[in-house]
Amino acid sequence: MKTIRKSAVAGMFYPAIKNKLEQDINEMLTLAQNDESFENVLGIVAPHAGYIYSGLTAAYAYNTIKDKDYRSVVIISPSHREYFPGISVYDGDAYNTPLGDVPINKEMSKKICDDTNFIFEGLNGHRAEHAVEVQIPFLQSLLSNFYIVPVVMGDQSIIYVEELAEKLAQVIDEKTLLVASSDLSHFYSKKKAKQLDSIIEKHIANFDYEILLQDLENHKCEACGGGAIATLMKTADMLNIKKSKVLSYTDSSDVTGDSSEVVGYLSAVIYN
Secondary structure (H helix, E strand, C coil), X not given: CCXXXXXXXXCCCECCCHHXXXXXXXXXXXXXXXXXXXXXXXXXXXXXXXXXXXXXXXXXXXXXXXXXXXXEEEEEEECCCCCCCCEEEECCCXXXXXXXXXXXXXXXXXXXXXXXXXXXXXXXXXXXXHHHHCCHHHHHHHCCCCEEXXXXXXXXXXXXXXXXXXXXXXXXXXXXXXXXXXXXXXXXXXXXXXXXXXXXXXXXXXXXXXXXXXXXXXXXXXXXXXXXXXXXXHHHHHCCCCEEEEEEEEECHHHHCCCCCEXXXXXXXXXX
């Protein structure tokens, strides 16, 4: 009997009805047109709030993989609901959304977890985590016949970023996409949020993940998935892929109209 991780936030973060979900994603992808096309995309950074707030920003990142052929997608997420030391790769058979089940690449999952001190297969961080789940309907709308490797970082300290990046660089191939799931600063004024988030924008645009990690650790900027972003960039660097572009930046006040306490969202692409 297969172990399927049922959707936990359908009806809250995105529509639970298949047709409505498809319609919403198609509309966002249509609106989010990039200035240029990107041929060899290794990875993207996409936010993970409710689609009404950050879906359009995410769509800019997802449009970079349109008409491309990926066999596996590694989704790297922070853990919002439980702390645990290390990095958890889902040990079940599939993740479910209203658009259907997406199977787990068990062979790749096992390779990522082999001969490592900090990465393991398990349920930790996967039971109710939204940051992995909200990425999957976008992938289902753009790709076919693909597998996922859901990865939740219980701790995003530098030592864990380095370990995960080294394993990914060893294991992934040219048919693998990496998705770093992250929002930016939370609950500052719009002006303060932009000030903090512009630091992350700059480090991504300059492809400087080492300074990004330092600034996150020293609280000069904030991103709930900062370790995921740095992991994506370090993996790319190890594979000699060093181009990056920030595609869109927004915050929640663009939807709510409330500038007193906002959440920042960014999308970016890492390519060659």
